[in-house]
Amino acid sequence: MQAYNGLLRGNNLKRVYALLFLLPFWVQAQTITIHGGDADNYPWHMEDGTGLDRILLKMVDKALPEIDIKVAQVPWKRCLINIGSNIIEGCFAASFKEKRKVFGIYPGGDKPDKSLRIHSSSYSLYILKGSSINVTAKLTISGLSGKVAAPAGYSIGDDLIGVGYKVDAGAHATSLNFEKLLMGWVKGVAALSLNGDNILAKNKKYSDKIRVVKTPLIDKPYYLMFSKGFVGSNKALAEKIWHTLGKERESSEFKEAAAVFLSK
Numbered sequence: 001m002q003a004y005n006g007l008l009r010g011n012n013l014k015r016v017y018a019l020l021f022l023l024p025f026w027v028q029a030q031t032i033t034i035h036g037g038d039a040d041n042y043p044w045h046m047e048d049g050t051g052l053d054r055i056l057l058k059m060v061d062k063a064l065p066e067i068d069i070k071v072a073q074v075p076w077k078r079c080l081i082n083i084g085s086n087i088i089e090g091c092f093a094a095s096f097k098e099k100r101k102v103f104g105i106y107p108g109g110d111k112p113d114k115s116l117r118i119h120s121s122s123y124s125l126y127i128l129k130g131s132s133i134n135v136t137a138k139l140t141i142s143g144l145s146g147k148v149a150a151p152a153g154y155s156i157g158d159d160l161i162g163v164g165y166k167v168d169a170g171a172h173a174t175s176l177n178f179e180k181l182l183m184g185w186v187k188g189v190a191a192l193s194l195n196g197d198n199i200l201a202k203n204k205k206y207s208d209k210i211r212v213v214k215t216p217l218i219d220k221p222y223y224l225m226f227s228k229g230f231v232g233s234n235k236a237l238a239e240k241i242w243h244t245l246g247k248e249r250e251s252s253e254f255k256e257a258a259a260v261f262l263s264k
Helices: 002-007 010-027 052-063 076-084 098-102 155-162 174-183 193-202 228-233 235-249 252-262
Strands: 030-037 067-074 090-094 119-128 134-137 140-142 188-192 210-212 218-227
Touching: 030 052, 030 076, 052 067, 052 090, 052 119, 052 235, 052 252, 067 076, 076 090, 076 218, 119 174, 119 193, 155 188, 155 218, 174 188, 174 193, 174 210, 188 193, 193 210, 218 228, 218 235, 228 235, 235 252
Parallel strands: 030 067, 030 090
Antiparallel strands: 090 218, 119 188, 119 210, 119 218, 134 140
16 A cells, blocks of 8 residues: 555656546547548449548558548538538548539648649540540540530539530439430530449440540549548648558559459
8 A cells, every 4th residue: 555655656646647648549549531422433432342542541541540530432412511511521532623622621722732632533535436526635525516424513524514515414423424325315425534444344235335535535633632620620630641641642552452453
């Protein structure tokens, strides 16, 4: 008992209090909830929880023991609404749009830092075989007389409207937009290149009648956005996550994992 009382005297008592104060920070990681779109977006994120973005986020989670990343998939517009309402910490994968800044914050602020992207991806134009429609430059389509289908809520639709094209953005799935093309409701389909190419490779119904224009419509980076509330309270942590994401994306470990996924 005397030894115990001695432990609690003077400097020893201060050490005990210090240990008790620090203990929660040693054992409890901060939960970071991140939402992604619920539609298949090969190869970045898929409905079954796989994809290159998911692999990368798991690597970031492993590299930062102070956080515990939780990922869920919801409709894309809901992702933005949820960070705009500070319901969750982040959403992925968002290309840059001025009007999206009302919902949250990009890495780098008003002008996103491309080196901190989660991935880069191109959009291509898909047309019926035999069509003379072509892409001659960035967002420039020749021989088009009619609408282009684009995934609902995605930036490519606004990009095309911004340069004067008519866009049907009523469906979010590229396969549904391919159906519109086969039915003659639209003259072309704008889709993420890897996603559209993957659908053609796996579906003879589409590949027999649809082809991709080799020149992409546009190539753009995509980001992990954080809510304004999260960045306001955890700016240093948010920046650490973004920089770790950029570092892990260029690592040999990620590139090897990506190669394995793409070879399946």
